[in-house]
Amino acid sequence: MPELPEVEVVRRGLARHVVDRTIAHVDVAHPRAVRRHIEGGDDFAARLVGRTITAARRRGKYLWLELGGEGADAVLAHLGMSGQMLVAAPGRPDEKHLRIRIAFDDDGAHPSSGTELRFVDQRTFGGLAVSPGGSELPKELAHIALDPLDHRFVDEEFVTALRRRRTGVKRALLDQTLISGVGNIYADESLWRAKLHWARPTETMTRPAARLLLGHVKDVLTEAIGAGGTSFDALYVNVNGESGYFDRSLAVYGREGEPCNRCATIVRRDPFMNRSSFTCPKCQRRPRRPRL
DNA sequence: CATTTATCCTGTAAGC
């Protein structure tokens, strides 16, 4: 599932393969993939043709491709649960869930000349849209907090904001308006490293405890990027179709019934927000007054 | 206003 590390790996692939290339054709095969582009698929395509991609950027789980020329618009993308950005040879057979195809007008100078960009998305929670230019950050992302790997992220502001919340610590980690980029997998991994239960009320966390948690969040995200991301359900791949291998380093996520790496206690799974939370019941004590 | 819940979607796997 694409969280910050997976999106960052994809962003790096896009920076390598499509930046400095000019768009020649755009085919929208499924309207749902551009549902956030209010003007529709035809307008989406028309706005891209002839534009040159000048940069690939990311905040949290969002990424965007900056477009040169008038307007300085951007193609804003979210991978949702199963979105893939694939760099493919044009002759390769279409993927079953191919949603958008972007072809380029290459003169042979770019190392990736001749390839096309495909947005493939099985569960259709992801999508692309053109975001009007004029600001450094696409305006649709104004409510998305800085992610913890952004150099502008201020640790002490996060610590203060976290402790001001009146909710469970995992809910807070998943709140993209508080800290962006963390999803279910890395939330569980960070909490395990910090020895915190997901239902721990944020208001009971000390500042040092919050700092330690944040440090673990940064560590796990950084390590996962280094491993090429987590391909737990094989729906996540990089732009070349390759899986990441951080799943081998997961301590609790998806390990129900297996022994904790620290104390060998059996990892348990709890229902949480229409999904699951994985914890070691010994390392991560359930609070007396849990906030679900 | 702050917080929580329901909803979107499809493929896989478990259960009967």
Place this chain on the structure above:
DNA sequence: TGCTTACAGGATAAAT
């Protein structure tokens, strides 16, 4: 074997 059901979960609209 074949059908039904549960599950995966990010973002957001709607509800509390």
